[in-house]
Amino acid sequence: MPRIITDFLDEAVKAVPQKIAFVEEKRSVTYEQLRSEAYRIAMPVITEGLRKKPVAIYLDKSIFCISAMLAVAYSGNFYSVIDTQMPTERIEKIFETLEPQSVITDKKHLDKVKTFYDGKNIIVVDEPDSSAISEEVIEDCKSKILETDVLYVLFTSGSTGIPKGVVTPHRAVTNYIIALTDAYKINENTVIGNQIPFYFVMSVLDIFGCIAKRAQTYIIPKSKFMFPGYLVKYLHDNKINLLSWVPSALCMIANTDAFSVADLSHIKTVIFGGEVMPIKQLKAWQKAIPDAIYINGYGSTEITDGCTYYIVNREFNENDILPIGIPFANSDVIVIDEDGKPITEGVGELCIRSDSMTYGYYKDPKKTSEVYIQNPINDCYPEIVYRMGDLVRFNKYGELEYVGRKDFQIKHMGRRIELGEIEANISGIEGIAENCCVYDSEQKRIVLFYTGMIDEDCLIKEIRNKLVDYMQPKKFMKLTVMPHNQNGKIDRKLLVSQLNDKE
Structure with missing residues (x-):
């Protein structure tokens, strides 16, 4: 049973040292080469005398980035992967909170790193390193790491504008990977096509799930996602058999005739x-x-990505709600009402208890205490559960259905409305490619941003057939391209900021 995340790699090296683990555009590495590269990067971290300290990784999505993650783990410290496309101002906010003791980067980004990090401990992964690898030193470091020690701090957006750092221990990730790979039946024959950025929690499947099952991951070049036909051919040529993508990436292919390019x-x-x-x-x-097999995965960074999943096993109409399903092994769900009382009927907020739960937010005990709460159905001993902030209900099959975010819930015309419910109905309209609803609080109206071939008059008619009056958008904004953030999700904040510009 793996104790810490690097145990997965050590076991893979013993079993399949020469198997290709990760492939990118310019190179590939075997499991043995991956560990050697991680060892090489780990040595200067160790010689700096760091232990249980934050190390920032400022690298593009690459094999080097994976090696750096593993290197920090081997050294007994914890890492934060920083998006290289992130504005410097946001990086500075993250660094102000994180206070990294070292930064791992490459020659391409070295000058940029020096603009926001004035520390001396910068490790450049693609420069020759004269320091010898000492397996004895690394084994000594590993022996001192507890499964409860922190593996990484992953920064997500915060409602106040200050990024939140989610503190995740080794144990949470190893437990999740075991449950995930078992539920999804990932094995040594699995070939994963990676779309997810490495600073986004969904990438733990592509990286650690791959290593745990001695599988293989292709890091798909970002340029392929600009041309659906080339992307489909890439999947075909490399015989990729598992995709774990955000829906926007899947929709990009579905909205074109790219399926005809290759089998x-x-x-x-x-x-x-x-x-x-x-x-x-x-x-x-x-x-x-x-x-x-099609699987709807659901979760959040705070519980190491996934907590429930649904294997699609029946037909759905285009305006149906796809269930988020049942919990993974060693996870449980609780639905509470506005008073914090557990309910089994109606809509309520989802809470999760799980052995893959994270510790909370880095240097933010106040925010942590707001959502990492005492189990509302247990008053006998301390037991923390995580409040997801998502509204759900049980369907007739006993499966969970996602209704919407609490913060996407609006009160309009005297009624509580879920913007996600409006979007789900509109997505089923012929001629709609993507859509996003936001609430214009100044004008007291629902605004629909959409892309697709449908004209506005037909769209309004279809919406009137699907939605009651108080749920119907009153302003329609047709876009040539729907904006997406770095995680591939629709950029709601950008759309909200454009409300006044679109008048």
């Missing part, structure tokens, strides 16, 4: 998460690859 029947599993998957685009994938 994708070798794809066995398609997992989507991070946002709601529209039924219409799901059906397009099912039609193109009918023998694949």
Whole structure:
């Protein structure tokens, strides 16, 4: 049983040292080469005398980035992967909180790092390193790491504008990976096509899930996602058989005729998460690859990515809600009402208790205490559960259904309305590619941003057939391209900021 995350790699090296683990555009590495590279990067971290300290990783999505993560883990410290496309101002806010004791980067980004980090401990991964690797030193470091020690701090957006650092221990990740790979039946024959950025929690499957099962991951070049046809051919040429992508990336293919470019029947599993998957685009994938298994994964950074999943096993209409399913092994769900009381009927907020739960927010005990709370159905001993901030309900099959975010819930015309419910209905309209609803609090109206071939008059008519009056958008903004953030999700904040500009 793995104790810390690097145990997965050590076991893989013993079993399949020469198997290719990760492939990118310019190179690939075997499991043995991956560990050697991690050891090489770990040595200067260790010789700096750091232990249980934060180390920032400022690298593009690459094999070097994976090696750096593992290197920090081997050294007994914890890492934060920083998005290289992030504005310097946001990086400075993260560094102000994190106070990294070292930064791992490459020659390409070295000058940029020096603009926001004035520390002396900068490790450049692609420069020759004269320091010898000492397996004895690394083994000594490993022996001192507890499974409860922190593996990484992953920064997510905060409602106050200050990024929140989610503190995640080794134990949470190893427990989650074991449950995840078992539920998704990942094995040594799995070939993963990576779309997710490495600073986004969903990437733990592509990285650590791959290593745990001695599988193989292709780091798909970002340029491929600009051209759906080239992307489909890439999946075909490399015989990729598992995708774990955000729905926006899957919809990009589904909204074109890219399926005709190449045969994708070798794809066995398609997992989507991070946002709601529209039924219409799901059906397009099912039609193109009918023998694949489709899985709706649901979770958050605070519980190490996933807590529930649903294997699609029945037909859905385009305006149906796709369930988020049942908990992973060693996870449990509790639904509470506005008074914090558990309920089994109606809509309530989802709480999770799990062995993959994180510790809270880095240097922010106040915010931590607001959402990491005492189990509302246990008053006998301390037991922390995480309040997801998501509204859910149980369907007739006993499966959870996602209704929407609490912060996407609005009160309009005297009624509580979930913007996610409006979006789900609109996504089923023929001619709609993507859509996003935001609330204009000044004008007291729901605004719909959308892309697609449908004209506004037809769209209004269809919406009137699907939604009651108080849920109907009153302002329609057709876009050429829907904006997405670095995680691939629709950029709601940007759309909200454009409300006044679109008048």
